[in-house]
Amino acid sequence: MSASALTPLAMSALAMLVERPMHPYEMYRLMVDRYAHEVVKVKPGTLYHAMARMADAELIEAAGTDREGGRPERTTYRITPKGVRTMQERLRGLLAQPVNEYPSFPAALGEAHNLPREEVLELLATRIATLQARVDESRPPLAAAAARGVPEAYLIDHHFVVDMTAAELEWLRELVARIENKELEWPSRP
Numbered sequence: 001m002s003a004s005a006l007t008p009l010a011m012s013a014l015a016m017l018v019e020r021p022m023h024p025y026e027m028y029r030l031m032v033d034r035y036a037h038e039v040v041k042v043k044p045g046t047l048y049h050a051m052a053r054m055a056d057a058e059l060i061e062a063a064g065t066d067r068e069g070g071r072p073e074r075t076t077y078r079i080t081p082k083g084v085r086t087m088q089e090r091l092r093g094l095l096a097q098p099v100n101e102y103p104s105f106p107a108a109l110g111e112a113h114n115l116p117r118e119e120v121l122e123l124l125a126t127r128i129a130t131l132q133a134r135v136d137e138s139r140p141p142l143a144a145a146a147a148r149g150v151p152e153a154y155l156i157d158h159h160f161v162v163d164m165t166a167a168e169l170e171w172l173r174e175l176v177a178r179i180e181n182k183e184l185e186w187p188s189r190p
Contacts, residue, residue, distance in 0.1 A: 001057035006090045008040045010050045014059060014087040017079035021063040024048050025074070034150055035141055035158045051077060059083035117179060117186040124176050131169050138162045 006014070016027050024047045031037050054060045055077070063078040079087075112120050138158065145155055152159075178184040 001054065001059060001086065006086065007050065009042055009046060010054055010059075011087055011090055012036055012040050012042075013047065013050055013054065014079055014083050017060060017077060018084065018087070021076045021078040023066075023074040023076045024051050033145070033148075034154045035145060036154075038138070039157045039161055054083065059086055113187050120186075121176060121179055124172055124179075128169060128172050128176070131165055131172070135162055135165050135169065138165075 001010075012031065013024075013027055016022060016030060022030070025044060028042060028044050028047050031040065031042055036042070051060065055062070058080055060077045060079055060083050063076045065073050065075050067073045115123075139162065142155060142158060142162070146152070175184070179186065
């Protein structure tokens with residue numbers, strides 16, 4: 001598995017295994033505790049599949065198995081030296097080089113002129129309300145995580161998402177004002 005083939009979930013899993021060996025469900029719980037599930041799409045089943053692919057690629061290896069009560073056996077994994085190198089290579093590339101991820105919202109903005117001006121204003125008002133609710137809902141969990149002693153370095157991705165959402169909100173409010181005061185000319189459609 002090349003560094004460029006690492007999914008965000010695989011990269012997050014490898015990073016957690018740098019901290020200590022863990023079993024997949026423990027990793028999932030830690031991701032939830034750190035709010036990583038807000039920026040990386042994760043479910044326990046997808047994490048188990050990612051772990052199997054990384055084991056096949058020799059990025060991780062079994063460190064042991066245990067069983068609690070009547071539960072199924074759990075495999076604890078640790079990262080291999082190859083896994084550390086691969087994760088670090090991927091991180092370096094992602095941090096240094098911007099990637100156009102082709103989000104759908106800019107494409108929708110580029111075609112918004114195909115809808116009536118008033119409808120676009122209503123739709124943008126809905127988006128603004130939704131984004132504002134996300135920002136408002138995100139701040140208390142961040143504060144709670146900090147109060148629990150979760151180091152800020154583990155929450156930086158969540159801070160980024162909140163701040164980028166706040167920046168989008170500011171931009172959208174300015175756009176709405178420009179459309180409302182007709183500073184931005186709107187094409188008329190038949």
